[in-house]
Amino acid sequence: MKNSPDRNLQFMMKAFRWYYQRYSERIDAPSSLENREFGFTFFRGKGMIRHVSFRDAEEFRKYLVEKVPQHAFYSSAYYRFPSAETMDEKEWLGADLIFDIDVDHIDTPCKVYHDSWLCPKCGASGRGAISACPHCGNENIKRKTWVCNTCLSVARDEVIKLIDFLLNDFGFSQDELYVTFSGHRGFHVHVESEAVRSMDQDLRREISDYVRGVGLVPEAFTVQASPRVFKVSVDPEMPGWHGRIARYLLFWLLAADEAEVSRVINPRKLRYFDEMKKALEKTGDLSVVTFSRREISKILEIIAEKEGVKIDERVTIDIKRLIRLPGSLHGKTGLQVYKISVDELENKDVIRASAVLGDRKVRVMLKNPPEKVLDRIFPPDFEGVMELPLYLVAYLIGNGAEIKVLDALSSVFY
Amino acid sequence: MESKPVLLSKEDLAKYPFLRETQEYVRSIGLTLEDLSDEVGCEIVDLAAERIRSAIGRRVRIELARDLDVEILSFPVSLVMLRFIRDKLLTRRYATSEGKRVTYFLRNEEEEKILYIVMRSFNWRIRRYSERVGPFVYDYQIYFVDYVPYVPEYRGMWKIVNKPVKDGWVPVTIHEISRLVEEAVKKYVESRCLSPPPSSAPELFVEKVNEIKREWEEAKAKMELPRVAKVDRPEDAFPPCMRALLEEALAGKNLSHSARFALASFLLNIGKTVDEIIEIFRAAPDFREDIARYQVEHIAGLRGSKTKYTPFKCENMRSLGLCRWKCRGVKHPLQFYRLMLRKGRVEYEELA
Structure with missing residues (x-):
């Protein structure tokens, strides 16, 4: 089967035009619009058009409708002159605090069903997500990545962890933050408040390290009982990482199996460890628990990995970054960059909500689609004609599937 | 308060x-x-x-x-x-x-006076706390935005990740507050x-x-007098992070964008030329000379914003996962290099 690149491109352009014409009124302009820089890419354009700025929401919406961007971004930073070409001339005034959670950085069980790779060096190929070619060790792998509801629920769990940090540890209020589904493989969390605006990179890095659990040291959570014995000194009621560590330790000590325990505890000490566990079961008091320094370091590492949030720290530290515009469409997926409130986060079907191109049936010829994509499952090695909802067709085209639209475009977009 | x-x-x-x-x-x-x-x-x-x-x-x-x-x-x-x-x-x-x-x-002042001084001069948000968290007894809480910029170092017990932070408030002792003042005065x-x-x-x-x-x-x-050749090759004066990155680059490993930026900006700052640096990256699996040249020239301040970049400081290297060492008295990779040239020796250890 031969793709028709130009026809597929036309399909995407028509879909995006259709969306912006109908929905631009519902796209909220970012706060402090006149201080934000925008960047866009276009379907037939090369590179990104940067340094765009708007005086008001009307001008902003008109731009989207007339220009129909493939990708749309705005600056998390506020500038006095956002359309100036150099940073110095722009005059930085402050920036929102942004967190980026992306399934690319998280190991998910579903990748084997929809991601694949090809090594251009030795020609090997396979499924799943890998960092280097298992045959020749080449690290420059060509990857094909897709997203499904399993990936997104893993990413969503990370967002929920992050929100807990932001509300309870840092004391931000719910109305100072909002979450967006990026339209592709993850979520962005925005904090917009007076307290964060002027934060420098050091402060943002410390917040980033905090939510990731970077830099935990044993002496903060234990007391040295003798030269080699460290007594746990946290309890589950304590704030911050102290409480997190205590809660995890309780769970870990009482529920972990032997294999898990021997990752940390010297096997020769296992009997002693069992006694400790019994004492803990009786009293529920973590202060009966002691470790060696090496053990406690190892446990802190495990806890940071489990309880820390997997964010892309570069995004949080950067104070001059462009970020996807909520309400716009993602150019590779046709899904909307969808704004979710913290309350909605747990129960909202993010894929349904962002599939704004709709369910109108489109007849397509399809070859070898990923087995699991968005909320849809395809039979393995499928090849043939199918009727699919429009939003899914746009995603398959945008992300480079072998697909050909059979219906006349004029009948799809009327 | x-x-x-x-x-x-x-x-x-x-x-x-x-x-x-x-x-x-x-x-x-x-x-x-x-x-x-x-x-x-x-x-x-x-x-x-x-x-x-x-x-x-x-x-x-x-x-x-x-x-x-x-x-x-x-x-x-x-x-x-x-x-x-x-x-x-x-x-x-x-x-x-x-x-x-x-x-x-x-150090010789009453607590009341210390508090008056910091709250009035620096507008720090501080409130009484006097609670025990584990073995630690705290006197006050300070809002993290007023705390973080003034810690003497971003590690160990000063790092907020090791403090029982609640609603943005960091428990501190009066001694810690006095130490924060030192940094605030510096700034x-x-x-x-x-x-x-x-x-x-x-x-x-x-x-x-x-x-x-x-x-x-x-x-x-x-200070600069002993800046004679205490090291035979410049690489011997590199901090361990840069040495590791250099070795990986030469071995053709696929370095992350941040890693490339760190290495290239470091090398530029110690006087390597754009061409020399491009040679180092030539082994990269996705090497393209035009792109490499554009990026190195950008970092050198020859393009775009005309800003010459310096490498990340140690704390940022650590956060980006590019540093797993602790170098004594060093806060920036370039500082390590200069110290080495001057003294021929900087103590460091690899963290577990």
Whole structure:
């Protein structure tokens, strides 16, 4: 089967035009619009058009409708002159605090069903997500990545962890933050408040390290009982990482199996460890628990990995970054960059909500689609004609599937 | 928490030059540079020079001049001198010495007074806490936005990740608050030395400035004197993070964008040319000379914003996962390199 690149491109352009014409009124302009820089890419354009700025929401919406961007971004930073070409001339005034959670950085069980790779060096190929070619060790792998509801629920769990940090540890209020589904493989969390605006990179890095659990040291959570014995000194009621560590330790000590325990505890000490566990079961008091320094370091590492949030720290530290515009469409997926409130986060079907191109049936010829994509499952090695909802067709085209639209475009977009 | 008003003595104004009260007092005297030529003026200028001198010698001046007005006025005058000298390193050293001096004085103050000083001068949000968290007893909580910028180091017990933070409030002891003041004073002094010097000054004053400048140049020359080849190859002076990145780059590993940026900016800053750096990246699996050249030239400040970039400092290297070492007394990879060239040895250990 031969793709028709130009026809597929036309399909995407028509879909995006259709969306912006109908929905631009519902796209909220970012706060402090006149201080934000925008960047866009276009379907037939090369590179990104940067340094765009708007005086008001009307001008902003008109731009989207007339220009129909493939990708749309705005600056998390506020500038006095956002359309100036150099940073110095722009005059930085402050920036929102942004967190980026992306399934690319998280190991998910579903990748084997929809991601694949090809090594251009030795020609090997396979499924799943890998960092280097298992045959020749080449690290420059060509990857094909897709997203499904399993990936997104893993990413969503990370967002929920992050929100807990932001509300309870840092004391931000719910109305100072909002979450967006990026339209592709993850979520962005925005904090917009007076307290964060002027934060420098050091402060943002410390917040980033905090939510990731970077830099935990044993002496903060234990007391040295003798030269080699460290007594746990946290309890589950304590704030911050102290409480997190205590809660995890309780769970870990009482529920972990032997294999898990021997990752940390010297096997020769296992009997002693069992006694400790019994004492803990009786009293529920973590202060009966002691470790060696090496053990406690190892446990802190495990806890940071489990309880820390997997964010892309570069995004949080950067104070001059462009970020996807909520309400716009993602150019590779046709899904909307969808704004979710913290309350909605747990129960909202993010894929349904962002599939704004709709369910109108489109007849397509399809070859070898990923087995699991968005909320849809395809039979393995499928090849043939199918009727699919429009939003899914746009995603398959945008992300480079072998697909050909059979219906006349004029009948799809009327 | 509202801090209780504390009556400040003139001695307090002399000890704590950053206080609002001190600044108001200085303003009320209305001293101008032209006034510095008379007898009292000379005394002030001499003391201002002495303040800077002790910073050059890394001494902390703990005595106060008998005439407290001279003591008080010598501080703003020393700042004007530093603005004339315009040497970032000297300014930093002076800021450090003034910071340490304040910590020394604060050590003997009542808690009430320390709180009054920090809350009024720096507008820090502090409230009483007095609770035990595990083995630690805290006296106060400070809002994290007021805490983080002033910690002496971003690791160990100072790092907020190791503090029982709740609703943005970080529990601290009064001793920790006093230590935060040291950094705050440093930043205050540095910020007051940023503006260009006045267009003119009396001759006597300028002479004094030149005298200090000469002494500083001599001290600097002495510092740099042993900058002879203590290392055979420049790579031997690289910090472990950069050595690791260099080895990986040469081995054709696929480095992350941040890793490439760190290595390229480091190499540029120690004097490697754009071409030399491109050769290093040639082994990269996705190497394309045009793209590599564009990016290295960008970092070198030859393109785009014309900003020459420096590598990330150690804390950021650590957060980006590019550093797994602890280098003694080093906060920036370039500092490691310079120390190595000067001393031939920097202690470091690999963290588990």
